Amino acid sequence: MLKYGLMYGLLSARRRAREMLLPAITIATGAFLVVIVFGMQAGIKQQAASLGHAGEIGHAIVLISVTVLLVGVVEAAVATTRTIAHRTRELGVLGATGVRSRPVLVALLVEPVVTAFFGALGGAVLAAVVGAVLGAANAVSSSVSASGTVTGLVIAVAVSVVAAAITSVVPIWRAVNRPPIKSLSAS
Amino acid sequence: MTVTEPASEGVAPSGGPVVKVTDAWKLHKLGDEIVRALVNVSLEVHQGEFVCLMGPSGSGKTTLLNIIGGLDRPTKGTVEIVGRDTSRITESQFAALRHDTIGYIFQSYNLIPFLSAVENVELPLMFEPYDRKALRQRAVDLLNLVGLGHRLDHQPAKMSGGEQQRTAIARSLISNPALVLADEPTANLDHRTGEIVVETLKDLCSKLGVTVVASTHDPAVADQASRVARMKDGQIQAE
Numbered sequence: 001m002l003k004y005g006l007m008y009g010l011l012s013a014r015r016r017a018r019e020m021l022l023p024a025i026t027i028a029t030g031a032f033l034v035v036i037v038f039g040m041q042a043g044i045k046q047q048a049a050s051l052g053h054a055g056e057i058g059h060a061i062v063l064i065s066v067t068v069l070l071v072g073v074v075e076a077a078v079a080t081t082r083t084i085a086h087r088t089r090e091l092g093v094l095g096a097t098g099v100r101s102r103p104v105l106v107a108l109l110v111e112p113v114v115t116a117f118f119g120a121l122g123g124a125v126l127a128a129v130v131g132a133v134l135g136a137a138n139a140v141s142s143s144v145s146a147s148g149t150v151t152g153l154v155i156a157v158a159v160s161v162v163a164a165a166i167t168s169v170v171p172i173w174r175a176v177n178r179p180p181i182k183s184l185s186a187s
Numbered sequence: 188m189t190v191t192e193p194a195s196e197g198v199a200p201s202g203g204p205v206v207k208v209t210d211a212w213k214l215h216k217l218g219d220e221i222v223r224a225l226v227n228v229s230l231e232v233h234q235g236e237f238v239c240l241m242g243p244s245g246s247g248k249t250t251l252l253n254i255i256g257g258l259d260r261p262t263k264g265t266v267e268i269v270g271r272d273t274s275r276i277t278e279s280q281f282a283a284l285r286h287d288t289i290g291y292i293f294q295s296y297n298l299i300p301f302l303s304a305v306e307n308v309e310l311p312l313m314f315e316p317y318d319r320k321a322l323r324q325r326a327v328d329l330l331n332l333v334g335l336g337h338r339l340d341h342q343p344a345k346m347s348g349g350e351q352q353r354t355a356i357a358r359s360l361i362s363n364p365a366l367v368l369a370d371e372p373t374a375n376l377d378h379r380t381g382e383i384v385v386e387t388l389k390d391l392c393s394k395l396g397v398t399v400v401a402s403t404h405d406p407a408v409a410d411q412a413s414r415v416a417r418m419k420d421g422q423i424q425a426e
Contacts (some may be wrong), residue, residue: 099311
């Protein structure tokens with residue numbers, strides 16, 4: 001059954017790609033910043049060490065990274081809430097026709113997860129390219145490290161996907177288990 | 188599974204009624220006031236009947252339909268669907284009963300905008316392990332049955348109101364239900380298109396043996412029914 005929920009979710013994600021664009025762009029922005037911060041982290045730390053403030057600057061970089069990731073998590077949660085609001089009637093129809101809750105939960109989870117994955121991947125890849133170009137052109141005073149960029153890319157994509165899944169489960173489960181009559185009467 | 192099969196899923200045992208509502212009440216609390224949406228309603232509907240619930244807005248038609256379909260529960264009284272007392276079953280058991288036995292047609296069609304007509308018809312069974320080719324063939328056959336064989340791949344936005352409602356009728360039949368509930372099926376349609384939709388519903392009863400219960404305030408729809416239950420202030424006043 002869950003397999004069919006997944007198939008329906010992928011179908012709807014493909015057809016609703018346009019609606020997913022805005023949340024994907026906001027998630028991409030967060031991932032872009034994470035990768036840039038991680039890519040330049042080593043260089044900034046090196047410069048900071050020469051100035052004698054390595055500890056404070058290192059903490060500031062971590063704080064910036066965490067803040068950016070938190071923004072990404074909030075963006076994923078907001079995107080899910082918006083998606084559920086748009087699909088309330090669809091949930092009512094599925095409930096009225098007696099479709100079981102679990103495959104519908106899976107179907108609706110696909111969209112935020114796919115949005116987070118492609119949004120984060122797009123933003124991270126763009127940041128990696130920008131970082132590489134800036135590094136090659138010596139446009140930034142601190143170097144851009146390849147290992148930091150890759151670490152940032154992996155973290156950005158993983159955190160975005162996991163955060164999208166975690167923040168989506170509860171609101172989707174509640175929406176799926178709402179009495180169909182309430183979902184149908186929602187505008 | 189073909190569209191020419193008579194409705195067989197969940198047919199009432201030994202020719203009993205498909206729907207049996209006994210002394211049903213539905214009370215809503217609105218602030219300090221108790222609103223009586225249904226008052227001591229009893230109704231029996233047998234296989235192949237096309238029964239219209241007729242009455243003005245607020246007369247209790249939709250409440251009665253929702254109670255028959257298990258989207259709402261009566262405050263008091265019992266509802267039996269194909270011989271099964273629904274007051275004794277859980278919400279998930281009622282959902283399963285709805286899935287196998289009841290098709291729904293809504294006033295505002297409620298088609299999924301990003302699915303094509305044929306996918307909308309498949310929707311109630313899309314989450315089940317049915318053979319995809321057989322399911323697609325059945326959906327195509329049902330769309331042919333309601334005269335929409337040429338609109339298979341059209342999305343709802345590219346169909347007229349009448350076409351959308353006929354797609355919704357095809358969707359209501361996909362699991363070969365014994366009972367179809369239609370809430371104001373012609374309310375959003377012009378007179379001619381409404382006639383076509385009512386003809387389609389009548390055909391379901393006569394050709395497939397499906398039982399149809401429809402709510403309406405349109406006398407032209409009621410004229411086509413095999414039986415009319417007139418409702419006012421939550422009560423059936425005459426049949």
